[in-house]
Amino acid sequence: MSTVAVAHEFHAEQPRGIWRWITTTNHKDIGTLYLCFSLLMFFVGGAFAMLIRAELWTPGMQLMDPEFFNEMTAFHGLVMIFGAIMPAFVGLANWMIPMMIGAPDMALPRMNNWSFWILPFAFILLLSTLFMPGGAAGAGWTMYPPLFLQTGMALPFQIFAIHLMGISSVMGGINIIATVLNLRAPGMSLMKMPMFVWAWLITAYLLIAVMPVLAGAVTMMLMDKYFGTSFFNAAGGGDPVLYQHVFWFFGHPEVYIMILPAFGIISEIIPTFARKPLFGYTSMVFAIASIAFLSFIVWAHHMFTVGMPLAADLFFMFTTMLIAVPTGVKVFNWTATMWRGALTFETPMLFAIAFVFLFTIGGFSGVMMALVPADWQYHQTYFIVAHFHYVLVTGAAFAIMGAVYYWLPKWTGHMYNETLAKWHFWLSAISANVLYFPMHFLGLAGMPRRIPDYPLQFTDLNQVVSVGAFVFGAAQLLFVACIILCVRGGKKAEARAWEGARGLEWTLPSPAPYHSFGEPPAPNLIWTHPYQDG
Amino acid sequence: MSAEAHAGSRYYLPHGTHWPIMGSLGLFSAAVGGALWLEDVGLGKYLFLLGLIIICLMMFGWFGTVIRESLSGSYNAQVDRSFRWGMTFFIFSEVMFFGGFFGALFFARVFVENWLAGGSNSLFTNLIIWKGYEPVWPSNGPGNIGGSFEGMSATGIAALNTLILLTSGLTVTIAHWGLKEGNRKKLCLFLLFTIILGFSFVILQGHEYIDAYTRQNLTLGSGIYGSTFFMLTGFHGLHVTIGAIMLTVILIRALRGHFTAEHHFAFEAVSWYWHFVDVVWLGLFIFVYWL
Numbered sequence: 001m002s003t004v005a006v007a008h009e010f011h012a013e014q015p016r017g018i019w020r021w022i023t024t025t026n027h028k029d030i031g032t033l034y035l036c037f038s039l040l041m042f043f044v045g046g047a048f049a050m051l052i053r054a055e056l057w058t059p060g061m062q063l064m065d066p067e068f069f070n071e072m073t074a075f076h077g078l079v080m081i082f083g084a085i086m087p088a089f090v091g092l093a094n095w096m097i098p099m100m101i102g103a104p105d106m107a108l109p110r111m112n113n114w115s116f117w118i119l120p121f122a123f124i125l126l127l128s129t130l131f132m133p134g135g136a137a138g139a140g141w142t143m144y145p146p147l148f149l150q151t152g153m154a155l156p157f158q159i160f161a162i163h164l165m166g167i168s169s170v171m172g173g174i175n176i177i178a179t180v181l182n183l184r185a186p187g188m189s190l191m192k193m194p195m196f197v198w199a200w201l202i203t204a205y206l207l208i209a210v211m212p213v214l215a216g217a218v219t220m221m222l223m224d225k226y227f228g229t230s231f232f233n234a235a236g237g238g239d240p241v242l243y244q245h246v247f248w249f250f251g252h253p254e255v256y257i258m259i260l261p262a263f264g265i266i267s268e269i270i271p272t273f274a275r276k277p278l279f280g281y282t283s284m285v286f287a288i289a290s291i292a293f294l295s296f297i298v299w300a301h302h303m304f305t306v307g308m309p310l311a312a313d314l315f316f317m318f319t320t321m322l323i324a325v326p327t328g329v330k331v332f333n334w335t336a337t338m339w340r341g342a343l344t345f346e347t348p349m350l351f352a353i354a355f356v357f358l359f360t361i362g363g364f365s366g367v368m369m370a371l372v373p374a375d376w377q378y379h380q381t382y383f384i385v386a387h388f389h390y391v392l393v394t395g396a397a398f399a400i401m402g403a404v405y406y407w408l409p410k411w412t413g414h415m416y417n418e419t420l421a422k423w424h425f426w427l428s429a430i431s432a433n434v435l436y437f438p439m440h441f442l443g444l445a446g447m448p449r450r451i452p453d454y455p456l457q458f459t460d461l462n463q464v465v466s467v468g469a470f471v472f473g474a475a476q477l478l479f480v481a482c483i484i485l486c487v488r489g490g491k492k493a494e495a496r497a498w499e500g501a502r503g504l505e506w507t508l509p510s511p512a513p514y515h516s517f518g519e520p521p522a523p524n525l526i527w528t529h530p531y532q533d534g
Numbered sequence: 535m536s537a538e539a540h541a542g543s544r545y546y547l548p549h550g551t552h553w554p555i556m557g558s559l560g561l562f563s564a565a566v567g568g569a570l571w572l573e574d575v576g577l578g579k580y581l582f583l584l585g586l587i588i589i590c591l592m593m594f595g596w597f598g599t600v601i602r603e604s605l606s607g608s609y610n611a612q613v614d615r616s617f618r619w620g621m622t623f624f625i626f627s628e629v630m631f632f633g634g635f636f637g638a639l640f641f642a643r644v645f646v647e648n649w650l651a652g653g654s655n656s657l658f659t660n661l662i663i664w665k666g667y668e669p670v671w672p673s674n675g676p677g678n679i680g681g682s683f684e685g686m687s688a689t690g691i692a693a694l695n696t697l698i699l700l701t702s703g704l705t706v707t708i709a710h711w712g713l714k715e716g717n718r719k720k721l722c723l724f725l726l727f728t729i730i731l732g733f734s735f736v737i738l739q740g741h742e743y744i745d746a747y748t749r750q751n752l753t754l755g756s757g758i759y760g761s762t763f764f765m766l767t768g769f770h771g772l773h774v775t776i777g778a779i780m781l782t783v784i785l786i787r788a789l790r791g792h793f794t795a796e797h798h799f800a801f802e803a804v805s806w807y808w809h810f811v812d813v814v815w816l817g818l819f820i821f822v823y824w825l
Binding site for chain 2: 015022023024025104105107108109110111113114117118120121124125153156157159160161163164167170173174175177178179181182183208209210211212213215216217219220222223226227228229230231233234235236237238239242245246249307309310515
């Protein structure tokens with residue numbers, strides 16, 4: 001294997017220790033950095049969630065003052081979205097895309113390094129605001145004015161942190177697009193790309209399209225606060241609702257940024273463990289593309305109760321319901337892939353199947369909230385909290401965990417401990433439902449979100465939710481244990497670690513060589529990828 | 535910083551770079567300093583300045599490395615294509631950034647003015663909060679924020695600046711023709727024209743701003759009109775300035791003979807950027823000055 005020889009040669013000239021990680025331009029090193037950072041942030045954001053659930057254990061004020069509670073809900077959201085989910089997907093993209101398309105590395109390796117190394121600084125800025133005089137911003141992850149504008153000296157720090165995250169994401173997106181469009185092995189046409197690569201190509205486009213809009217929105221906020229502009233001030237001819245429009249023009253594509261790569265992952269895992277090609281590859285590509293297109297014309301369904309004109313309510317209601325069509329296509333295709341397959345239930349497959357079930361529950365509650373008159377009831381209640389945790393935790397986070405178990409053998413050269421991993425899965429899947437399902441009922445009964453106190457009749461369900469939360473949090477320690485054990489040892493993994501796995505990444509040895517493909521793979525390897533029958 | 539073509543391979547792979555971490559430290563210092571400065575903490579502006587200096591040094595170093603590698607022939611056609619995709623999508627991200635501010639302008643003009651005056655379902659807004667407010671444009675809102683002012687006219691400096699930028703788009707294209715013909719004199723001369731036009735634009739815009747503040751009482755604080763006018767034209771002016779600096783770098787490189795008729799991605803990237811700045815200006819001229 002010439003690639004192995006090349007890998008050794010490159011190892012020899014690498015700097016050692018921390019400087020290696022700071023200066024690396026290697027897609028695997030950078031992918032590892034992203035994934036470790038994301039895991040760290042998963043626990044930071046998780047700790048905030050534990051505090052929230054502890055405070056909500058009984059009615060009345062228990063552990064913290066209401067301002068700090070608001071900071072916790074805001075920072076739980078910001079850290080999980082920008083610190084955990086997005087970097088995890090970018091880390092997976094870094095690790096897998098070059099291997100899946102038969103490339104040696106990412107197209108712009110130096111910029112790749114910079115996209116990662118901005119992130120730790122952005123989060124030092126963001127998290128430092130928790131310790132500032134006057135406290136951090138407790139206006140939710142959405143940062144609506146005028147409440148957000150009442151933040152003290154933390155405000156510019158948080159805004160600049162958002163700017164830095166935006167720069168990082170845009171550079172990451174540019175790199176992924178350049179890689180996918182330019183570094184595919186000869187013979188791999190667009191419609192032969194693995195679904196994970198397709199999903200990321202479209203996600204990267206969304207990132208580049210909307211992160212600058214978020215930067216614009218928070219810049220307007222900064223100007224309103226410090227330079228006397230009137231963007232969000234009605235007395236000056238502006239409008240606080242303007243912020244919500246600009247924010248959600250970013251925000252809705254953003255939620256698809258957090259789910260489309262998950263779709264890609266599930267479309268990789270299910271065919272492997274069903275030992276069948278993905279059902280309806282072409283329709284899967286077009287479904288993702290349609291979802292991405294629709295994401296730009298549905299944003300105001302987050303704002304049905306702000307008093308928009310009726311025509312706007314109707315337009316956004318109908319476009320939102322349209323999203324159910326391509327999403328339904330995807331769920332149908334995953335199910336059809338499993339239909340009459342030779343199924344086995346290793347941990348990645350368990351996470352994938354849980355994803356299909358539980359993400360669909362989140363999808364259904366999404367359709368419920370798309371209906372304007374119904375949404376007037378659900379808005380700002382625990383119903384929406386249940387909805388987006390079903391799509392983001394049992395959706396995006398489960399897909400990420402499934403992906404980690406699926407590709408860990410390729411990364412480390414060892415199989416993970418299947419028993420421990422199954423414990424992790426079952427504890428997570430059960431506790432997540434104990435945690436999130438009762439939130440639907442709380443919301444329908446009228447419990448508002450982002451509130452540290454509640455009436456007595458909500459106590460029972462809140463305690464169920466909190467128990468679920470503590471078990472879910474504790475179960476994630478098993479995840480860390482599985483990863484550490486797998487990195488340190490375990491059964492030797494084959495090149496093709498899973499019997500049913502197809503795709504170029506499985507033609508490389510496990511662990512994969514430092515530079516994935518020194519020479520492009522033979523075109524006949526591409527023909528054997530899992531999506532084309534025969 | 536060693537960087538060489540992958541041994542025995544068709545791919546180019548740089549490895550080991552300290553420029554990104556330097557850039558991150560610069561951004562971090564500028565962000566912390568900027569935030570402290572806004573909060574009137576004495577140290578702030580020095581930290582901010584330090585950050586900017588670090589970022590500038592990083593750009594010198596990083597681009598310098600890339601230029602050296604390019605001149606040494608490390609970059610094959612594939613690397614060139616990667617750079618092209620990168621620049622294309624960078625410009626797309628810039629378009630979306632301006633899109634956010636244009637969106638704010640359209641929203642304020644088309645909807646907010648109307649709603650403050652009781653339009654759509656906002657009758658009580660006008661009956662109770664902003665009694666009898668009539669929609670106007672230019673507007674500084676029902677609170678007359680910043681006091682009365684005179685709006686911008688499309689026939690003054692703005693028209694001249696439109697002419698200047700459109701001409702500069704033409705001169706940069708002629709420079710490109712010169713480059714492709716291998717005519718270095720034509721390349722350098724028309725690049726120089728473009729740079730002069732670019733900086734003239736910035737100077738005229740500065741003049742326009744001074745006039746706005748001193749004579750028209752039009753400031754950043756003049757309600758939504760002042761906010762959108764200065765943010766849109768200000769960010770655009772910043773981009774023109776950056777573009778003109780980039781053109782200057784390209785001129786210096788052209789004088790040193792860095793470009794060949796076949797191999798000159800840096801020139802093209804900057805000219806794309808310049809055309810982008812030009813197109814944004816047309817949007818500004820139509821929607822901010824004219825309509």
